[in-house]
Amino acid sequence: MVLKAKAVNMLNCEISFEEYRKVSRCKTAKKFWDKLQVTHEGTAQVKETRIDMLSKEYEMFSMKEGESIDDMFERFSIIINSLDAMGITHSEQMLVRKVLRSLTRE
Structure with missing residues (x-):
């Protein structure tokens, strides 16, 4: 769980503020990635x-x-x-x- 939190925090540092607002409540890197993928590629x-x-x-x-x-x-x-x-x-x-x-x- 600590590793996942570190990964999410690291990813948060690499995105724009607009994207951060979309994914800031994601608790895992997987949810974070899925949210960005749907945002950029769509379903x-x-x-x-x-x-x-x-x-x-x-x-x-x-x-x-x-x-x-x-x-x-x-x-x-x-x-x-x-x-x-x-x-x-x-x-x-x-x-x-x-x-x-x-x-x-x-």
């Missing part, structure tokens, strides 16, 4: 919903009228990086094709 259902939303954004992605290529690529990168973080990856070849198909006639 399995939340994660699945995020994946669905990001996948839809990826599928529907296209260049907006008047948008620069740099701005379009930045939006695309955010979607791809978010999907990667959720464990959904695409080959470079697929990504290049998607970008090329998303360009406007301009």
Whole structure:
């Protein structure tokens, strides 16, 4: 029990004040970790919903009228990086094709 308390105290020193408020009442490192995990990753259902939303954004992605290529690529990168973080990856070849198909006639 003393070891667990030390671990919790050590973890408390390494997080921001906002995160500390969320986990300050946790008595064990396990509860502390679980709380942070749900806070940052969400539950399995939340994660699945995020994946669905990001996948839809990826599928529907296209260049907006008047948008620069740099701005379009930045939006695309955010979607791809978010999907990667959720464990959904695409080959470079697929990504290049998607970008090329998303360009406007301009």
